[in-house]
Amino acid sequence: MKVTVNINLGGLAFNIDEDAYECLRKYLKDLEREFSGEESSAEIISDIETRLSELFRQRLSSFKQVITITDVVEVTNVIGSPEAISGSDGSEAFSKSYRRMYRDPENRILGGVCSGLAVWFRTEIWLIRLVFLVISFCAGFGILLYLILWALLPEARTTAQKIEMRGEPVNIENIKEAVKREFKSVREKIKI
Numbered sequence: 001m002k003v004t005v006n007i008n009l010g011g012l013a014f015n016i017d018e019d020a021y022e023c024l025r026k027y028l029k030d031l032e033r034e035f036s037g038e039e040s041s042a043e044i045i046s047d048i049e050t051r052l053s054e055l056f057r058q059r060l061s062s063f064k065q066v067i068t069i070t071d072v073v074e075v076t077n078v079i080g081s082p083e084a085i086s087g088s089d090g091s092e093a094f095s096k097s098y099r100r101m102y103r104d105p106e107n108r109i110l111g112g113v114c115s116g117l118a119v120w121f122r123t124e125i126w127l128i129r130l131v132f133l134v135i136s137f138c139a140g141f142g143i144l145l146y147l148i149l150w151a152l153l154p155e156a157r158t159t160a161q162k163i164e165m166r167g168e169p170v171n172i173e174n175i176k177e178a179v180k181r182e183f184k185s186v187r188e189k190i191k192i
Contacts (some may be wrong), residue, residue: 004066007077010046010053014060016017016067024052027082034082035176040183047159047175051079054160080171085180099167102156119165 003018016024033049036039055075056067058110101120103112114132118125136142156162159178168174 009056010050012053012057014053014056014067015065016072017069020067020069020072023069024067024076027072027076028084031172038176038180040179043183044176044179047179048079048172051160051170051175052076052160054158055079078171080173082172091192100161100164101153102161102165103153104165105155105157111146112155113146113149113153116153116156116165117149 004015005018005021005022007014007016009024009104028045028049031045035044038044044121052075055078056071059067059071059075074182087132099120102116104115104119105112106119107115107125109129114128115125121128132142134142135145154161156165159175159182163170163174163178
């Protein structure tokens with residue numbers, strides 16, 4: 001019999017073994033220490049916690065309701081260690097990378113379908129918009145296709161989803177850089 005702890009991580013509640021909790025708590029403390037000098041450290045830690053909760057949620061099922069130490073080790077290996085980010089362990093941070101198709105809320109006119117497709121196909125947004133206009137006027141089904149894609153494609157809301165959309169690995173380094181870019185963008189918009 002093991003003792004379990006109920007935690008809130010990234011806005012989601014999890015039951016976690018006591019030893020797994022201690023491992024996760026140490027990992028989060030190491031992250032806080034790593035990013036303590038950063039201006040946007042709270043946002044970076046929050047985005048990392050959100051990504052951790054997404055990965056933990058994928059590991060649960062109707063038969064498995066508790067996060068174990070194995071889950072914590074595997075998920076933190078996917079994200080990457082704070083030591084790997086700082087370079088103090090002499091290794092490079094590595095994480096599996098795959099692209100997912102999302103609607104891009106940052107460059108949208110209507111639903112973000114065209115900008116999401118542009119990121120997916122790694123092309124210019126105006127080109128995808130032009131294709132939709134041509135198939136709307138010539139073939140007549142462009143608007144229907146756009147509406148179907150709008151309904152099917154999820155919007156990239158979290159930092160991790162935006163990173164996945166670009167096809168980059170979702171690790172601490174990329175989350176940190178994405179949060180810094182967003183922080184800088186918001187700061188520039190406030191100055192204007």
